Amino acid sequence: MNQSNTIKEIPELERPYEKCERRGAASLSDEELLAVLLRTGTRGENALALARRILYHAGETGILGIHQFSMERLTAIKGIGKVKAIQISCISELAKRLSKASYQEALCFSEPGTIARYYMEDLRHGKQEQMKLLMLNTKSRLIGETDISKGTVNASLITPRELFIEALQKSAVYIIIIHNHPSGDPTPSRDDLLITKRIFDAGSLIGIELLDHIIIGNNCYMSFREEGMLLERI
Template sequence: MNEKRTETMKNLPVSERPYEKAMEQGVEVLSDAELLAVILRTGTKDISARALAEKILTLGDPPGLPGLLHHTLPDYKAVRGIGNVKAIQLAAVGELSRRIWKAVRSGRELVFDHPAVIADYFMEEMRHMEQEHVKLLVLNTKNVLIRDVDISKGTVNASLATPRELFIEALRYRGSSVILLHNHPSGDAAPSREDCLFTKRVEEAGKLIGIPLLDHIIIGDTSYVSLKERGIL
């Protein structure tokens, strides 16, 4: 009877084991799966850490490394061989990557004076979200970003936010103007009737307080809509 040989790291030549390969040649020579395998450290009795990493990189939409920015703990735990510890490790990798990316981009002064600039900055972070998220961008007198604030996380097709919540945050950070930003999980960035009505409410509240709403930008899947460019604001 032929026995099926289980692939483990010990079965592999030393030159193909990610940890040893990194020690000898440097981490820059490792593939995406090998880098992830180093973080996972171990697989199971049936699958090596590298094969497990390859499964992770085919998980969901988008696949590959960008998926690590969007997968959740339940997503990871649905993969055979991933328990609580490995799921948290993978989620931590995604969160660290997101924070590094934002820190690097925030290291230079961000002037949000055009919708395309704003959409490009937040696109990868928001286009794969499965629920609507509303962000408030608080700007100074030169349209330089002071702070981006997560205001609400809603259902698949409706977010929850009020003008009061928005302007409390704007006043807290001493903003001179604000921009609204939210995503459409459907991928279609076209504004709904509710989006337009909410924008008008925020615009009127901003006029009363003296902190104008400059734009409301909706993020779709690789697309965006500026309500200012549409003439709605």
């Protein structure tokens, strides 16, 4: 297929719109799905060719790379203006929200696996470590969440004081901390162990229990609670 062809010049059986109508969206490739959403290509390049170039831009390995694109990085791609950059950013955010919504009904804060699945798409694509604080009431229902660190999760940079000020303001009884490892390996580092111990000990003193520290990897997770590490006081 000549990538300079317009979509209308592509044989009808190969056009993404017609293929979707005939066989359903599941029959489309990643490139075809993105092309349908982009609607148009650029001068000398149809929507399919543009979609292919976006998906494999700068070494990205396909559709998961969309989560890595900032607005600035998108508009740096030849042929991507503000409108298409906004479209792609919204596609990425919509995918994350759909994934979270699909796990929302099953979310149980006493089961680390459901928490990990719920936050997986939010965190596993990050190129920096990001830590979230989840605050729960007496019935272990979520009453608030907030980001407490972005960048390197370092024991010397995260102070229990700031974390518990937030929890006290929300009248939290329990807390859970959750963060990602950009490497994809959820094995806890020494800093992860130190942070967890400091927060666990501080919570014990003021009556706000740390229920778990969950580390998100690439489609996998590690729970301090499941591993018995909280009971051992780390």
